[in-house]
Amino acid sequence: MGKSRIELGRYRLFDAREKLRGAEVLLRNSLFKESVARSYYAMFSAVRALLAMEDLDSQKHSGVISLFNKHFVKSGMVSRDLGRLLLSARDYREKGDYGDFVVVTRDEAEEQLLAAKRVIVEITEVIEREYPLG
Numbered sequence: 001m002g003k004s005r006i007e008l009g010r011y012r013l014f015d016a017r018e019k020l021r022g023a024e025v026l027l028r029n030s031l032f033k034e035s036v037a038r039s040y041y042a043m044f045s046a047v048r049a050l051l052a053m054e055d056l057d058s059q060k061h062s063g064v065i066s067l068f069n070k071h072f073v074k075s076g077m078v079s080r081d082l083g084r085l086l087l088s089a090r091d092y093r094e095k096g097d098y099g100d101f102v103v104v105t106r107d108e109a110e111e112q113l114l115a116a117k118r119v120i121v122e123i124t125e126v127i128e129r130e131y132p133l134g
Contacts, residue, residue: 004133005052005053005055006131008049008052009049009052009053009127009131010049011049012045012048012049012052013017013045013046013049013120013123013127015045015051016042016043016044016045016046016120016123017042017120019038019041019042019045020038020039020042020113020116020117020120022038022042022064023035023036023038023039023042023109023112023113023116024113026038026109027079027106027109027110027113030106032104032105032106032109033058033096033102033103033104033106034096035104035109035112035113036089036092036093036096036098036104036108036109036112037093037097038102039085039091039092039109039112039113039115040089040092040093040112040116041084041093041108042116042119042120043086043089043115043116043119043120044061044064044086044090046119046120046123046124047064047065047068047086047119047123048064049123049127050068050072050123051067051071052080052128053127053130054071056071056089061090065082065083065086065087065090067111068083068086069083072126072130077130078122078123078126081118082118082119082122082123085115085119086119088112088115089112089115089116092108092112094102109128115119
């Protein structure tokens with residue numbers, strides 16, 4: 001495995017954790033819709049970290065999600081729940097970003113934050129086990 005993939009994976013995991021911290025700050029400040037968006041992007045960055053390990057990526061969110069499901073969810077490398085959590089988070093983010101009169105509750109934002117934490121933890125464990133970062 002080339003060093004550039006390892007570095008890219010590390011960077012994307014760092015980015016995922018940074019976005020997760022942003023989601024926490026937004027939640028604490030009652031910016032629930034923005035917190036949900038940051039939680040999604042935290043998950044998305046973690047998924048892209050895993051894809052980097054196989055030299056996979058896409059320019060579209062739908063492409064990243066499709067590659068993740070095809071190469072990691074269907075193979076059983078990650079739990080099926082992660083695919084569902086990612087899709088649900090994307091739906092929340094899209095409704096919040098593009099929908100009119102969308103209200104996100106504290107409970108929904110907390111649920112998405114917990115989902116993001118779970119995705120990041122599981123993906124980090126998979127990367128450490130399957131693709132040691134050194």
